[in-house]
Amino acid sequence: MPSNPFSSIFEYAAVVGALTPHTGYVSTAAMERVLEEKIRLCDMLEEIADSLPDNIDKARCLQISSVLVPVVRSTHRYEEDVIFPAYTSVLADDAMQSPLQRLRSEHFEDECYADELTEALLAVARGQDIGNAEALGYMLRAFFESVRRHVAFEREHVLPTIKAAYR
Numbered sequence: 001m002p003s004n005p006f007s008s009i010f011e012y013a014a015v016v017g018a019l020t021p022h023t024g025y026v027s028t029a030a031m032e033r034v035l036e037e038k039i040r041l042c043d044m045l046e047e048i049a050d051s052l053p054d055n056i057d058k059a060r061c062l063q064i065s066s067v068l069v070p071v072v073r074s075t076h077r078y079e080e081d082v083i084f085p086a087y088t089s090v091l092a093d094d095a096m097q098s099p100l101q102r103l104r105s106e107h108f109e110d111e112c113y114a115d116e117l118t119e120a121l122l123a124v125a126r127g128q129d130i131g132n133a134e135a136l137g138y139m140l141r142a143f144f145e146s147v148r149r150h151v152a153f154e155r156e157h158v159l160p161t162i163k164a165a166y167r
């Protein structure tokens with residue numbers, strides 16, 4: 001029996017649930033896990049984009065449509081409620097706050113995009129006509145390319161700054 005590719009996302013979501021702002025402690029390990037899960041989602045979305053228009057896996061579309069929004073939102077909440085405040089606290093210069101404004105606004109955009117993608121993937125899973133496969137492919141690529149850039153910035157700048165300050 002094939003393993004469920006999403007099981008770790010649910011496990012992870014449970015972990016994040018325990019780490020939200022009420023507990024408030026900073027875990028760069030949890031953040032790294034957050035980013036890994038987002039990249040894994042991107043890889044799965046890229047597989048779907050590559051399979052268009054004729055080889056699309058409807059079951060995979062259904063799986064992803066059920067986790068995309070919850071994963072994206074829960075990871076953003078953890079970043080914004082726990083990680084970003086920690087990052088802010090170690091930035092000496094107010095001018096350095098601007099990357100956080102951009103990251104927050106990218107979160108908002110990605111959440112809106114995740115909603116739209118979920119609807120599109122659900123329609124595919126239900127067997128509805130894909131219609132313009134090129135448009136769906138563009139939508140998928142715009143999302144995962146944006147998320148990969150965002151994650152790269154967080155890995156290169158946010159995490160190392162926090163690790164250095166909280167070691």
Ligand SMILES: [Fe+2]
Binds near residue numbers: 076079103107150154
């Ligand atoms: Fe982020």
